[in-house]
Structures are given as structure tokens and as C-alpha cells.
Amino acid sequence: MDTFEAIQARKSIRSYQDKPVPRAVLERILEAGRLAPSAANTKPWHFIAVVNQEKRKILSKGVYAKFAAEAPLVIVVLGNKKTSPDWYTVDASLAAENMVLAAVNEGLGTCFVGSFNESEVKAALKVPENFKVLVMITVGYPKEKLDLTSKLLRLVQSRKQISEVASEEEFTKPFVPQKNAEH
Ligand SMILES: Cc1cc2nc3c(=O)[nH]c(=O)nc-3n(C[C@H](O)[C@H](O)[C@H](O)COP(=O)(O)O)c2cc1C
Known part of the structure; x- marks a missing residue:
């Protein structure tokens, strides 16, 4: 791994x-x-x-x-x-x-x-x-x-997109991934 x-x-x-x-x-x-x-x-x-x-x-x-x-x-x-x-x-x-x-x-x-x-x-x-x-x-x-808590959390939780959590050069410019590396 x-x-x-x-x-x-x-x-x-x-x-x-x-x-x-x-x-x-x-x-x-x-x-x-x-x-x-x-x-x-x-x-x-x-x-x-x-x-x-x-x-x-x-x-x-x-x-x-x-x-x-x-x-x-x-x-x-x-x-x-x-x-x-x-x-x-x-x-x-x-x-x-x-x-x-x-x-x-x-x-x-x-x-x-x-x-x-x-x-x-x-x-x-x-x-x-x-x-x-x-x-x-x-x-x-x-x-x-999977335990119940983790099962429920996984149903309601989602990951933020890269563009929501990362910027390029300055805060106001979202980082746009070229290919979808998100899961
Ligand atoms: C600092 C910290 C404290 C946490 N405390 C708890 C906790 O007390 N009980 C719990 O069940 N999960 C706890 N978690 C786990 C988070 O709920 C979990 O990381 C989050 O929901 C994302 O899910 P994932 O870890 O499966 O990606 C904690 C996570 C962090 C980073």
C-alpha cells in the first residue's frame, strides 16, 4: 500500500x-x-x-x-x-x-x-x-x-470538492482540478 x-x-x-x-x-x-x-x-x-x-x-x-x-x-x-x-x-x-x-x-x-x-x-x-x-x-x-454510527455518518457526510477547500495563488481563486482526482 x-x-x-x-x-x-x-x-x-x-x-x-x-x-x-x-x-x-x-x-x-x-x-x-x-x-x-x-x-x-x-x-x-x-x-x-x-x-x-x-x-x-x-x-x-x-x-x-x-x-x-x-x-x-x-x-x-x-x-x-x-x-x-x-x-x-x-x-x-x-x-x-x-x-x-x-x-x-x-x-x-x-x-x-x-x-x-x-x-x-x-x-x-x-x-x-x-x-x-x-x-x-x-x-x-x-x-x-460497518458499525451503525459509521454507516449513518457515511450516508449523511460528503467530502468537499477540491475547489471548495483549495485555491490557486489567492483565496478568492478556487483551485480547479484538470481531471477528476476526487473520490
Ligand atoms: C479531532 C477529531 C476528533 C474526533 N472525535 C470523535 C469522537 O469523539 N467520536 C467519534 O465517533 N468520532 C470522532 N471523530 C471522527 C470524525 O467523526 C470523522 O473523522 C469524520 O466524521 C470523517 O469521517 P472519516 O474519518 O470516516 O473520514 C473525530 C475526528 C477528529 C479529527
């Missing part, structure tokens, strides 16, 4: 098989995060791989995070507010997407989760004060059948 294929294949998956993510696969995913670029090479991130079921239950308390209890692995992405106050959100997000694409390449399904109570997550995972919990990533082998 090349990078563009992985980007195309990535979709939020919210239902997982009862099958653990092998340690070697987890290591490759974390490695993809570790190799992300960062402003002034500050690397203002930290990733916590959570497999423990009791902990995952705590992470799944958010209204839109129930499936975090079912996912065999949740990666919690933290940003260091102290080392890079201006860029930690950008840098840690780049690392997060790197990890998601690496997971897709391994045949795994993922979903970003922003539905959580930060204080609860910090307490459960013993996160130091200077780190912000930015996002969680659920990871696991997808169930054959």
Missing part, C-alpha cells in the same frame, strides 16, 4: 474484532508518530498506548467514545505545552495522523476521539501537568460489518 492508497483507505472505524494488536505492529505505529516533523524539532508529544481494559473503560466514558472500550488498543496523544507553546497542537496532530496511516497500512481500523474529560484521562493515566490531552486514537481490526 503506498501513501496515497493508505490516505484513501482510511475511514473512521468504530467497531472492532476481539483480537489484540501485536506488539511489533504497535511498535511500528508508535515509530510512525516518533518520526513526525515538529517546529524547531521540539517533538512536543507523548503517546500512551493503552491496552488495559479497566483503563479503556475510563477512556470510553465520553458520549461519542463508547467504542474505546471495545477497541483492543487506544493511543492517547499528548502535547507538551511547555516545550512548544505555539506549535504543540500542530506537531502532535501530525504525529497522530502519521500513526493512523501506519495503522491503516497494517490492515487496522482507527478512529480519532475527542469526546473525553481531560481531567479524568489525565488522572487515570498519570499525565504530568504540562501536557495537554489532545486526542485519542482507537485502534483494532475492523469488524466485517
Whole structure:
């Protein structure tokens, strides 16, 4: 799978098989995060791989995070507010997407989760004060059948056209693709 294929294949998956993510696969995913670029090479991130079921239950308390209890692995992405106050959100997000694409390449399904109570997550995972919990990533082998939430979202959601999200030379000149590269 090349990078563009992985980007195309990535979709939020919210239902997982009862099958653990092998340690070697987890290591490759974390490695993809570790190799992300960062402003002034500050690397203002930290990733916590959570497999423990009791902990995952705590992470799944958010209204839109129930499936975090079912996912065999949740990666919690933290940003260091102290080392890079201006860029930690950008840098840690780049690392997060790197990890998601690496997971897709391994045949795994993922979903970003922003539905959580930060204080609860910090307490459960013993996160130091200077780190912000930015996002969680659920990871696991997808169930054959798509879960209901993802099915419904796919019915109502659509992707914006390139010309709606990109411009040429200045904001007011929409980028017009020569051939239809959109999906
Ligand atoms: C920062 C962020 C937070 C998200 N939080 C949640 C969430 O709490 N629960 C959920 O089910 N999906 C969550 N999503 C997934 C989005 O709903 C999903 O990416 C979007 O609907 C597009 O669908 P796709 O990922 O299948 O392309 C989140 C995505 C991002 C980027």
C-alpha cells in the first residue's frame, strides 16, 4: 500500500474484532508518530498506548467514545505545552495522523476521539501537568460489518470538492482540478 492508497483507505472505524494488536505492529505505529516533523524539532508529544481494559473503560466514558472500550488498543496523544507553546497542537496532530496511516497500512481500523474529560484521562493515566490531552486514537481490526454510527455518518457526510477547500495563488481563486482526482 503506498501513501496515497493508505490516505484513501482510511475511514473512521468504530467497531472492532476481539483480537489484540501485536506488539511489533504497535511498535511500528508508535515509530510512525516518533518520526513526525515538529517546529524547531521540539517533538512536543507523548503517546500512551493503552491496552488495559479497566483503563479503556475510563477512556470510553465520553458520549461519542463508547467504542474505546471495545477497541483492543487506544493511543492517547499528548502535547507538551511547555516545550512548544505555539506549535504543540500542530506537531502532535501530525504525529497522530502519521500513526493512523501506519495503522491503516497494517490492515487496522482507527478512529480519532475527542469526546473525553481531560481531567479524568489525565488522572487515570498519570499525565504530568504540562501536557495537554489532545486526542485519542482507537485502534483494532475492523469488524466485517460497518458499525451503525459509521454507516449513518457515511450516508449523511460528503467530502468537499477540491475547489471548495483549495485555491490557486489567492483565496478568492478556487483551485480547479484538470481531471477528476476526487473520490
Ligand atoms: C479531532 C477529531 C476528533 C474526533 N472525535 C470523535 C469522537 O469523539 N467520536 C467519534 O465517533 N468520532 C470522532 N471523530 C471522527 C470524525 O467523526 C470523522 O473523522 C469524520 O466524521 C470523517 O469521517 P472519516 O474519518 O470516516 O473520514 C473525530 C475526528 C477528529 C479529527
